[in-house]
Amino acid sequence: MNLLEVKDLRKVLVSTETSVPVLQGVNLNLQAGERVALIGPSGCGKSTLLNLLAGLEKADGGSIHFDGKEVGALSRTQLAQLRRRELGVVFQFFNLFPSLTLLDNLLLPGLLDRRPLSQLRGRAQDLLNQVGLRDKSSARANELSGGELQRAAICRALLPRPKLLLADEPTGSLDSENRGRIYELLRTLSQESGSSVLMVTHDPEAAAWMDRGLLMRDGKVEPC
Numbered sequence: 063m064n065l066l067e068v069k070d071l072r073k074v075l076v077s078t079e080t081s082v083p084v085l086q087g088v089n090l091n092l093q094a095g096e097r098v099a100l101i102g103p104s105g106c107g108k109s110t111l112l113n114l115l116a117g118l119e120k121a122d123g124g125s126i127h128f129d130g131k132e133v134g135a136l137s138r139t140q141l142a143q144l145r146r147r148e149l150g151v152v153f154q155f156f157n158l159f160p161s162l163t164l165l166d167n168l169l170l171p172g173l174l175d176r177r178p179l180s181q182l183r184g185r186a187q188d189l190l191n192q193v194g195l196r197d198k199s200s201a202r203a204n205e206l207s208g209g210e211l212q213r214a215a216i217c218r219a220l221l222p223r224p225k226l227l228l229a230d231e232p233t234g235s236l237d238s239e240n241r242g243r244i245y246e247l248l249r250t251l252s253q254e255s256g257s258s259v260l261m262v263t264h265d266p267e268a269a270a271w272m273d274r275g276l277l278m279r280d281g282k283v284e285p286c
């Protein structure tokens with residue numbers, strides 16, 4: 063069974079002057095354990111697709127099945143729970159709380175989910191060690207560099223060992239050497255967490271680091 067099954071997904075983005083049919087029948091399947099890079103130029107609809115998959119926006123047509131559940135049919139509470147437990151999201155602009163420490167940023171979602179602090183803390187420290195941020199765990203997020211925030215956001219998303227990690231341009235502003243490092247990190251950490259990955263990026267090189275690549279073009283997704 064597929065972990066993720068997207069069928070004929072459609073989304074029109076409407077602003078005051080225009081309406082843009084961004085997703086025009088996206089089909090895509092992901093098996094449990096698979097790591098996939100979804101590549102496409104800026105503005106082609108990658109973030110829109112991730113927002114729909116994470117249940118942050120509603121589709122105008124089609125369906126998303128995640129682990130047997132129809133995402134479009136879940137309530138807000140169910141979606142919030144899904145994002146805390148089963149679906150990790152690394153946003154393009156990290157969305158860490160700037161005045162909280164790195165460790166607290168990692169702990170917060172699990173605390174909201176009423177999970178035991180000692181268990182959360184152990185896992186958080188373990189992840190921070192693995193990405194070379196052990197010494198920064200009590201620094202505030204607004205004191206960290208872009209690359210450090212990027213790694214921290216990946217740790218936060220993988221902390222609950224989600225079934226699927228969605229990552230939106232996790233290497234957006236990095237040079238090619240550092241991009242490679244982040245891809246490598248995503249691969250090894252997701253393997254360790256037992257998480258599948260759907261990573262969207264405009265970097266055509268990214269597919270080489272994942273199990274396979276997909277291309278987003280004209281509002282649709284095809285193998286590449």
Ligand SMILES: Nc1ncnc2c1ncn2[C@@H]1O[C@H](COP(=O)(O)OP(=O)(O)O)[C@@H](O)[C@H]1O
Nearest residue numbers: 075076077082084103104105106107108109110
């Ligand atoms: N709120 C919005 N209203 C209208 N158009 C939007 C809105 N947000 C994004 N768009 C447009 O939709 C298209 C897809 O955006 P996006 O999903 O962010 O692309 P990507 O992540 O691939 O760069 C772009 O052309 C963008 O300008």
Ligand SMILES: [Mg+2]
Nearest residue numbers: 108109154231
């Ligand atoms: Mg985007």
